[in-house]
Amino acid sequence: MADREPIGVDESTPSIARVYDAILGGTDNFAVDRAIAAESLRVLPEIGDVGRYNRAVLGRGVRCLARAGIRQFLDLGSGLPTAQNTHQVAQAEAPGTRVVYVDKDPIVRAHGRELLAANDRTALVTADLRDPGSVLEHPRVRELIDFEQPVGLMLVGVVHHLNDEEDPAGLVRSYLAAVPPGSHLFLTHFCASSPDAAELESVLLTDLGTGRFRTLAEIEGYFQGLELLDPGVVYLPQWRPDEPVEPPLTVGQRLMAGGIARKP
Secondary structure, X not given: OOOOOOOOOOOOOOOHHHHHHHHOOOOOOOHHHHHHXXXXXXXXXXXXXXXXXXXXXXXXXXXXXXXXXXXXXXXXXXXXXXXXXXXXXXXXXXXXXXXXXXXXXXXXXXXXXXXXXXXXXXXXXXXXXXXXXXXXXXXXXXXXXXXXXXXXXXXXXXXXXOOHHHOHHHHHHHHHHHOOOOOEEEEEEEEOOOXXXXXXXXXXXXXXXXXXXXXXXXXXXXXXXXXEOOOOOEEHHHOOOOOOOXXXXXXXXXXXXXXXXXXO
16 A cells, blocks of 8 residues: 555554455555455455446446436445446536545545545545444535435445344434435345355455345345335346346356335
């Protein structure tokens, strides 16, 4: 990493955002992050592709929401910036769209502020999504997000880092309760779809401390009470692909699932 590191970074403790960065071949990571990335790649060599599937579906999902009239997004657990972030996709469709990113990692804060310096309709808030009150009442969130108007609530590739005892379903409901009808939930999640997925889950839980793989039925449960958009909760390459996806899907293509639903 660069010589100047953000205040508050612990090089001995792995970070979710930095492990993902290492898996994707980035440079914003430390040795402890690279060790977990290497073990993950050993267990599932396709995992680098999985990150790209998640990034690709983010673009398709944000475009879908923007075309449906959503003009403000709350992106929870956004991670390190990469190509075609939420605000870039959304504002390409509708330039006036407002986006707030939320992440607790100080490295995300450092990179995000540089990326967003010239964009007054986009902000990065350093907060822990496990504390909805601190997120929803943050002054910058309140400045940019009008909770009287529909919100695109994004939990893309993050809920699987909430352990069962942290009540992930309850946290999702807390955020949904804060947004009005017409808002949409966009959620993607590691899926317990194969023995390789189970082995990778063991690696992540042991080395990173998080990374719960849940079944399709469990992932669908996060959308309870909402109106799922077609094609429902599916493996990521199958969610409104730009090009046909031929079966059978690989282990990597089935490693994450997700969908988008509207709050009635």
